[in-house]
Amino acid sequence: MKEEILVECSHIEKFYGKKQALKGVDLKLFANKITFLMGENGAGKSTLCKILALLSKESNGKILYKRREIKGNLRDEYKKVLGYLSHQTFIYNHLTALENLNFFANLYGITNKKEKIEQVMSSFGLTEYKNQIAGTFSRGLQQRLSLARTLLNDPTVLLLDEPFAGLDPSALYNLAQILSELKTRERTILVVTHEIDDTVEIADNFIILKQGRKVFEDTFYSKENLKNTYFEFFGGVKQ
């Protein structure tokens, strides 16, 4: 099967004053694949992810969705199929779980709102908590609500910016499970991380950024292989 490129960015540059955070990065997200974007702190991973999420404007370069440049009407079309998850939960503390989901469903203009909300709530085990204030939830429950919120609009493109930061091992395992499940349901996923742990096993491709440049890109073979490549660029103990 020929691999289809869903989102692509070409020669992205980003300046913060004199400092150049991204120095001409090309990146392709293949349809229904999980891509891992790795690199040290300050390598420009999060900046790139924010640019892909249209939260930050690139200084130079283009972002393409389905081979068309994202602007005008395509902007909203792209945002509709976009999911973005970071270590922040993106939920209103003083609204109930249901109100939170309802509000974002409204913003995304989801047509079969009621069923969709019920569906994500039951799949994340939130139904019994639906009328409780989200701020009172435990960390794990908030994480689930956050995921439910992200998947509400059935995003085909998922950008995960350090989603594993600050998670305890069991939550980490759950998230990795969910990600690999999502993959089977035709989603294109970009994971930004700087940790090499068990979660990398689900990757199809991985890309390494160093000081704003793409230094490596390959399909995923094994965790060991990835570790060795990673340490080649950033130093550390070879295994």
Place this chain on the structure above:
Amino acid sequence: MILKKLLRKWATLFSILALFTNILALLMVFFYAPTEVQMGEVQKIFYYHVPCAIASYFMVFISFVFSIAFLVKKDEKYDIWAYAGAEVGLVFILCVLVSGPIWGKAAWGKWWVWEPRLTTFLIIFLIYFSYILVRIFGKQDTKTLKVASVFSIIGFLDVPLVNRAVYWWGSIVHPKSVSLEPQMKLTFFVSLLSVIILSLSFLFWRVSVDERVIDND
């Protein structure tokens, strides 16, 4: 990219120009322009007071234009100019606020009179001082630059409204634009030119010392 070398060249050129025009202006103010009958010597402040006011408007206008450019393009080279414009503008606003009371003391016997144009400048001073405070508080992160540029735009648009408000509020009137004698007019235009050139040289120097300007050799 803004090149430091080129900027320095312009700055030097304008500084030299400013030096000569200012000497000429000073000579004209004291030896060419006739002394005003009612006010006497102190009226000569007018030749710097008004040009400083015009120069400060010019500088904050530059800040306004480059702030818009920065917000649209998100390119920091515009922000450098916007920042410099506001800062140099503030210097000239201060000149107005200092020269005004000196004149006022002679005219009305009081240092500060809540006279419309001067009060307008006091408010403009408050606006642009806040602008500088934001820059000092926030260092150089992108967030601060955005805050500052939005503020510069809003602040500039606010100026005419401030001016109207102050006019209706106060009752003391600014000296009516007395019909100047031709020699006075000529002197005024020479000193206006000299102050504008001076403000531009300040602007170029200020931009060239911004740490974000690229040093090329």
Place this chain on the structure above:
Amino acid sequence: MNFLKVIFFVFIKDIKDELRRKENILSSLFFQLLSLVLIHFAVDMTSIDLSKEGAGLMWLIIIFAGTIFMQNIFRKEEENGVFLALLLAPVDRAAIYLAKFFVSFIFLTILEVFLFFLSFFFFGAAVFDSPLQLLILAIGVNVGFSALGTLISSLLINQKGSSILYPLLLYPLLFPLFAAAAALTQSTLKSSLAFSDPWLRLIILFDIIFLAVSSMLFESAVEE
């Protein structure tokens, strides 16, 4: 997505949230009472004509109380980074700004009605001689006040030292509005509000300019 619908959804959500957390509205209402009492002991308010110099004092209190409220209007979006979620949504960002603007507007009006009531109760201010005109004036002021207040509040999301910067940025800009409000309140309490009054035109001009400019600037101001 329909522009007006988005304004409506964000507005309703915000009002619900504000009423639920209460801290914002309660503290600004209480602040008004507090400062009214304090000012009374600084300058005996019973001896001050509220249709003259007292009018300015009223607006001073409103500006401070409004600051307390509007400074925190994006607080709920600062928690958990929700603001990014709003920006991610496929909606016109100006709609988000306008929704927040309406929330500020509504709560400012509540603050003013409360303060007018207080000043009537304590000092017998003649606010109920021409209540409708005073309300029109208040609405005129609130449009400009909340337009700038909301914009600056949005600029300072996640900014260090935002509580110090907020009044520093807002107050110099509000000057024309404040002067007009004080002057018009005096004339409103004495006689009637006339459309031909240049102060009223100034307020309308201020409202139009800054509401339009702010909703235009918001989009590019929130994008990194």
